[in-house]
Amino acid sequence: MSATQIEKRSQSQRREATRQAILEACKAIMSEEDFANSKTSTIAKRAGVAEGTVFLHFENKQGLLRALIDEVFATIHTNIEMIQQAHSCPKRRLRAMAEDYIQQLEAQWPLARLVVGNHARYGDEQTQQALHRHNRRYTQLFVDAFEDISQEEIDGHIPSPVFRDALFGAIEHFAIANFNTGKAHDSAQFLEQLWQLLFRGVLSREHSTNNQSSDLDHIDQKLDRLLNKLDA
Template sequence: MQRETRRSNKERTEATRAALIEAARRLFVERGYAETATPDIVAAAGVTRGALYHHFADKQALFRAVVEQEAATIAVEIERRAPATLSAAEALLAGGDAYLDAMREPGRTRLLLLDGPAVLGREEMDAIDERHGNRTLREGLVAAMRRRDISNVPVDALTVLVGAAFDRAALAIDRGGDRDAFRLAMRALIEGLLDGGTRAHDGDG
């Protein structure tokens, strides 16, 4: 009986945390971070103010949890769309398409690319990216380099540059840019890297 009670308490705790993150996400997207007050989040989540501060030190900590969850969701989708059964080159292309598709979720671009850096700072957002989206991109680039599909260049620098290009594309699409045009442009960018690897490999002979 005691074990069941502990399990039930853990489930309630997790449910409360999830409700807070879900309510906060909705309000941060609708109103923006600055215009969202913690009493509004508590009311939307249907929990007490004490419950909020049991899980999160302050509003910024709750925002950080929202951003981390969004970034993790994108990474999962990229990995789903670029499984190990694909070649390194195919995985890079599929992963890029998956990122742009995942960023179409309403509010996600604002949370990750606009409010995130403004609220948490560039350094902390970079750390979040390193755990999620940039991690999947780096792994894809490393795999392609190992297969010599891409020329062997400093992978950290390449990850930053390619990741920034994808973020700019996502921002442009969110502002009404032609999604297909940016998708084709990003695929051309990746294919250009792959072509560079092919030329380097041919030169070895």
Template sequence: MKHDKPKYKQIIDAAVEVIAENGYHSSQVSKIAKRAGVADGTIYLYFKNKEDILVSLFQEKMGQFIERIQNATTSRQTPSEKLFTLIEKHFEQLSEDYHLAVVTQLELRQSNKELRLKINSVLKKYLDVIDEIVEEGIREEVFRENINRKLVRQMIFGTIDEVVTNWVMKEQHYDINNQAKEVHALVVEGLLKR
């Protein structure tokens, strides 16, 4: 598997920095290679092209996101607590890596339809995690049953995503982690069974 090769992670990490600093369109593969400390040709042993680097980077980082959320949530937690963990970990992971935040919030929003579809298919795994938490809340009769699940998922992800985008646009002049509790309270308030 190409992901096990030591240079794969090196290239991914270099790509995050180069794309964050220069923008996706101005990030030549040669710039990424130079930052990773590898020959240009080496990149093509791992990736087909620049688009493949962007999608792989997202896949890799989204995989880490999901892993961190799954490691931090336990069966003992209520659905509401799990949702808080998801929000908290999302903010934490991006506040720890500003370059990654710039890439996920700005550079991944490409107008190229094919690229968007690939990114959406990666994102689906994350949305599935949100769905599972909401479903559990409904099963345990903590969350209302008569909710539009698709809309709920869009609202939860959309809210988290917009809060991070705003933080990136304001050049992280404040600690985004302080907003996790409030975002959670607002989201859960709309889900709770009365």
């Protein structure tokens, strides 16, 4: 390797290090305040660079937002690929993907809320397109698993968009309502309840006619207890 090549490589490494420092500074600030209220001057100061350097790497604040969104989805996509390799059963694969998604939202909520919040959804055209592209890619993986299950286990037809909106709508609503709010919450319990709501009696052969009868008896018992309390 020539001296010129070494110098170019060194410059590239320094640029990447600066870029990462800016991203890390932005993520740190986002844990303290909302992205909309954050200032590039504050981000630059936290990163130890001039404010102009932020614009040199990201063009503008929306460019910085797109880089953060790319980072969130990169982790999600990587994890999904590993889950796909680990689970040949579509039902187990879908459950593992849903578990990972909610875990990722909780683990990096200050960053992940950009994905489920309004800053990206109503950002500039480039940001909206980037978010749409990412969303289509990863939600399609969930839909593919759902359709694999449908072919094996569903007697009737449930539209994939209905399943998609129910799954992601519930998870993202739970995340916004609970993560980083100080509220006590149980993500695992929520996911189990969501799973039962979406799949029990719809996608599970475990819900046979006998189970239906048993469930109706159980509901009747609950209603009887409720009526007894009201009469007391």
